[in-house]
Amino acid sequence: MWDYTDKVMEHFHNPRNQGKITEKKEGEEIVTGQVGSIACGDALKLHLKIDEETQTIKDARFQTFGCASAIASSSALTEMLKGRKVEEALKLTNKEIAESLGGLPEEKMHCSVMGQEALEAAIYTYKGIPLDTHEEDEGNLICRCFGITDTKIKRIIRENNLTTAEQVTNYVKAGGGCSSCLPDIDDLLYEVANEKEKSVEVATQVWQNNNPSPTPAESTTQTPRPLTNLQKITLIQKVIDEEIRPILAEDGGDMELFDVEGDVVKVILKGACSGCASSTETLKLAIEATLKEFVSPTLTVESV
């Protein structure tokens, strides 16, 4: 029998906010995020009511097909979401969901991941971002049994500091079917571990050693003539992927490029390191500093 906390059992027996949202006032929007399937053995349909003006989640409800911890994770998630700003909600990690329940058995961590993914799906739907162009679907398929890509596996490895293939299976199910992809998962673990080592070097360079001369912008990446818009966006994306995200991942955080308007770079901040307002601001400035350095000194960063 699983070693569930009292909190998990309490949420399972008395779930909060179950069901759909049917009523809304003017200026409110109802969106749904769905993950899992009946074949997988667990599925979650998360419904959010968002106040358009304040960008605040007014109500959150869930429908879950799954075990006790899946139901408890969904219930706890809805409680955490009510009253949150959409942008803040997007930063919620699976780790926080599990922690709010006093922890989950390792084999059940995928239930908390499901909660985080449904939330992301709902907010992406709200923002009108098609889910199939979302980062995770662009990766290479690693686990064919559960349809899981390398991008997703790497993100979960980073966010939860995972070190073994067994943990990866517990968190995202990958490798839990025919187990033929376990060697590939080992490779991904190795890759992420290397990334970390590399990012320590980069961090030392970028964050601490802020000597004005020679700046990386002058010495390496920046070309003398002004960049075209496309070149600029491509370069920004490259710097984000290669320089910034690995460092954020160190602390379980992540970000995504949302849009570029002139010199304003709009980004979506995610993950554990951006939990409070002050750290969000620090993070924003740090990203800005890196982009100024590597791409163009005129850039500013906005968190959307």
Place this chain on the structure above:
Amino acid sequence: MQNTIYLDNNATTKIDEDVLAAMLPYLSIYYGNPSSMHTFGGQVGRSVRQARSQVASLLGAEDSEIVFTSCGTEGDNAAIIAALKAQPNKKHIITTEVEHPAILNLCRKLEKDGYTVTYLSVNNKGQIDFDELEASLTGNTAVVSVMYANNETGVIFPIEQIGQVVKEYGALFHVDAVQAVGKIPLNMKNSTIDLLTISGHKIHAPKGIGALYVRKGVRFRPLLIGGHQERGRRGGTENVAGIVALGKAAELAQQHLADIGREKILRDKLEQGILSTIPNTVINGDPVNRLPNTTNIGFKYIEGEAILLSLDQYGICASSGSACTSGSLEPSHVLRALGLPYSVLHGSIRFSLSRFTTETEIDRVLEVLPGIIDRLRELSPFNSDDADWLKEQEEAVLAR
């Protein structure tokens, strides 16, 4: 504290009080070694002989055909390994997709060692296809291992019919009867079975004791090599208390076979009660050729662990083949082999009764179960078999 309603007897059973009383002196007063050359040990040896007779009697076998083991898994392993060692030129094994892991995982290991294994498929009732069996048998087949009755669904295989075919090809026939013994009459006299496994804790004896029937004349090679115990067929000082307990349990099982019909009546009451009060519910497996104590019921659109933990609140013990309860991420290999739809697979619950099950207990389950299923279905986003989420989601994005 509320009373436990134990409906998980295919997992393990309560030790019968008479069995416990019979074995206890061998854990205190009679601690002698049955092999010893003194009266103190010798009297223990007599008890072991008596237990062997009791087990042989339940199986319709001769005393010398019984080898005591530590559990069902040991019996299964010993039988297959013995069959292979006795026929070193034959490299093929036939079994079914729905066997216990004690057979399946052993076979997978043997495949790595160079043996070829055929896993017979089953139909949606859990029965094998005789054509497939015949087509698989060759002169190279060393052993065919088929369970008497399935632990999850209770489905009974037509063992003697299978045995007839197996014998035509000169292979040894092993039967895992761990679930069948004590629930249906077994008689090794005039049977086609060469090797048969039973386990104590499924018939109200304690855990840690089992037996393997080895037909007289079948060449046997021990798995555990050691002393001369069990006539050289299983080394190791005898688990005397366990053996005495298994003997007593076998004697009691034989007596209770006469009124096994009572268990069937209660099982049918439970089953019919559930089917008639809870919609979208199906019986998994063969409704006719089935153990009288077992029912495996699929509750569509909800997940097994959630049902079990809800039942647990009322002290009701059952089990599930859902992925979440097994600790693996795939639902039960038995239910998958039956080709059940996922909506049923994950929400399947097994209730298994024993001679200690009462009608009051069954009534209590029927009283609380509809509410449990209702509550979980209220929570579930599914209510039909063809929910296409991905499509819904795409539409939701396009609509914005």
